[in-house]
Amino acid sequence: MKALVGDSNDPAVPAISAVHSAAGGTAVVAFSGQGTTVFATSNSGVGVDARSKTNTGLAAASEQGIAVTAAAQNNTAVFAHSESGIAVDARSKTHAGLIASSEQSFAVKAQAQQGTAVYARSEQGMAVQAAAVKGTALLATSDSGRGIDVQSKSNMGLVATSEQSIAIWAKAVKDVAVRADSESGIGLMVSGKVVGAMVSSEGIAVRAESTANTAVHAVSGSGLALYAASEQGMGISVSSAQSIALKAEAKGETAVFAVSDSGPGVSAHSTQGTAVMARSREGIGVSASSKSLAGVSAQSVSGTAVMAQSTQGAAVYAQSQSGRGVYAASAQAVALEASAKNTHAVFAYNESGVCVKAVSTKGTGLHVRGVKAASLEGDVDIAGNLKVTSSAKVAALDASATDGTAVYARSASGVGVSAHSEKSMGLVVSAKKNMAIMASNETGPCINVVSASGIGIVAQGGYRAACLNGDVEINGDLVLKGSQQSSGMKIVGDLEVTGDVRLVNADCAEEFEVADAQAIDAGTVMVIDGEGSVRQSTQAYDRCVAGVVSGAGSFKPGIILGKQQGRADTLPLALIGRVFCKVDADYGAIQVGDLLTTSATPGHAMRAGEAERAFGAVIGKALRPLESGRGLIPILVALQ
Structure with a gap:
């Protein structure tokens, strides 16, 4: 049987109306063992109007039936207001906690100043089902508590549909705007032309959890599929054990739009399914921004972490001022997969941190397809x-x-x-x-x-x-x-x-075995010894000259031949090109263009003043003058 039944055809008279004074107490309390607890219909007025200053506006519980069912044609189906308690509290063990429908106005309108606006629990049925044709399906606002808090064990947590307006409008100042949990069904499902708008000042805008199904499923015909904004908490936080954590589809707008000042824009986790799946025909698949953390943070164990598709807009757009723009992790599949036909598949911007981080243990880290696949x-x-x-x-x-x-x-x-x-x-x-x-x-x-x-x-x-x-x-x-x-x-x-x-870089060098290589400096003139290795030059006009040890000054070898890893007894000798060389001008001032040969000064070159003796002993040409003394000058290696 129904515990409380109301019917009204008068626009000025609610089907069920209750106002509690400031003395304290709940405005409407109803309990049923087998049937619907509260049943109210109205053709032109409010279905249920419950207001309380100090306690719950509407409290209903049923063990085997629907806790609250309300329908209205021209007005709000359920209106509940509470200054210090829960606006709507509906619980059922076997059926839906709250079912409300309206053709032209709000299906459910709940306001709470200190407590949760809408609180619903169901063990076997939907926690909340709200439908509206022209108005918002579910409007919930709370100054200090949660906007909407629903939980279902075996069915959907929250289902809201609107044909011409916003399906869910939830606002919370200090707590979660929307929290929807389900153990085996969808946590939150919204559909309509302008689907979801959730705003929180200090808490999470949207939080949804599901054990065996999708945590959040949002579909839009022409507007945003899911909009979530938070000043100090996460924009969207979703998790699913076996299915998609966040699924959003939009035709003409962004599928998922999330903004957070201090937390992640979107945080999604899935064990076996895709963490975030977003599709848009003309808008952005996923648009998320955060000032201090990741714009989009998604993790999946065996499915794709982020999958986004767009026909005309960016598939993934992420912006962060100090955190990561996009963070995606997957153990066995693609971490981030994005495709777009007419613009960037992935557009990520970061001022001081990592722009995109994608981690995959066994699959592809980042896979993008587009006209310009990625702009990072x-x-x-x-x-x-x-x-x-x-x-x-x-x-x-x-x-x-x-x-x-x-x-x-x-x-x-x-x-x-x-x-x-x-x-x-x-x-x-x-x-x-x-x-x-x-x-x-x-x-x-x-x-x-x-x-x-x-x-x-x-x-x-x-x-x-x-x-x-x-x-x-x-x-x-x-x-x-x-x-x-x-x-x-x-x-x-x-x-x-x-x-x-x-x-x-400057010269072409080759590794040679050098006796006492640790004592030889770069720029040293080297000659071939009797064993086929090279040593420091010690006599003038030595025809066994091999080259100059590369790497001195500002010239580095452009290419090194015969490089042998792990050997400490080899050095690169410049065979051709520019190299800094040790010279001794006490044997004669050196001018630019002078031929150079070995000298009696160990490891030093000098001006080749005797042409006959210099034949076969020339190292190269001087590129810088040195009037007197010893120094390091650039030369052009040209062995003759």
Whole structure:
């Protein structure tokens, strides 16, 4: 049986109306053992109007039936207001806690100043089901408590639909705007033209948990699928054990839009399913921004962490001032997968922290497809494969960093970085104070770059242009630009280049075995000894001269031949090119262009004043004068 029944056809008369005085107490209290606790219908007035100053506005409980069911055609189905208690408290063991529908106004309108606006629990049915045709399905506001708090064990936690307006409008000042939990059903499901708007000043805007199903499912026809904003907490926090944590679809707007001043914009976790799945036809798939933490933070054990698709807008747009723009982690699948047809698949911006961090143990770290696949301003940290493909006249991947590494890639058995371009550069990176590219691989290619008509890799770095541990395969030109203190590119593995290799540093050197190598300085003149190794020169016009030890002054070897790792008894000798050399001008002043030969001063060259004796003993030509004494001058190596 129904505990409380009300029916009204008068616009000015609610079906059920109760106002409690300031003395304290609940405005409406109803309990039923087998049937609906509160049942109210109205054609033109409010279905249920309950107000209390010191306690719950509407409290209803049912063991086997619906706790509250209310319907209204022209007005609010359920209106509850409380100054210090819960506005609506509905509980049922076997059916829905609260069912409300309205054709032209709010299905549920709840206001609480100090407590939760809507509180609903159900063990076997939906906690809250709200539907509206022209108005908002569920409006809940709270000054100090939660806006909406619902929980269901075996069904959906909260279902709200609106055909022409916002499905859920929830606002909380100090707590969670919406919390919806379900053990085996969907935590929160909203659908409509302008779907969800959740705002919290100090707490989480949206928090949803589901054990066996989707935590949040939002669908929109023309507006935002899910909008969440928080000043001090998370915008959206969702988790699911076996399904998608956050699923959003929108036709003409952003699927997921989340803003947080101090917490993550979107935080999603899934054990076996996708953490975040967002699709939009004309807008952005996921748009999240945060001032101090990650814009989007997603983790998945066996599914994709973030999957976003967009036809005309960016698939993923993330912005952060001091934290990561996008953080995605997956144990067995793609960490971040994004595709867009007409614009960036991934657009990430960060002022001081990592722009994009993608971690995958067994799958691809970051996979993007688009006209310009990725535009990243800030650090990119990827553990796993990076695959970037571009068919237009733009770079497949363009990355830059001011203080940190532009691209950092690490892989245990797959490709660290793979970039392909048909008409432009495959990979363009630059860094001012650190390495432009840092890539390592234990068993497979470290970097695979393919360019059909443009440069394969362009790297600029203040410290190192690139540091690569693993094989490097490049089809196209390789350009490395480093400062004088830069060590250029380090490659541990094979290097295969079908194109130009442009070396910025000075000379071509070769490793030679040297007796007492630790005592020999760069710039020392070396001669061949009787054992086939080299030693410091000690006599004038020695025809056994071999070259000059490379690396002195500001000149570094551009290429070193015969490099042997782990040997301390070898030194690089400059065979051709520019090198700084020790000279002794006491044998004669040295002018620019003078031929140089060995001298009696150990390890020093001198001006070759005797042409006949100099034949076969010339080291090179002086590039700088020295009037007297000993010094270090640049020379052009030209053994004769």
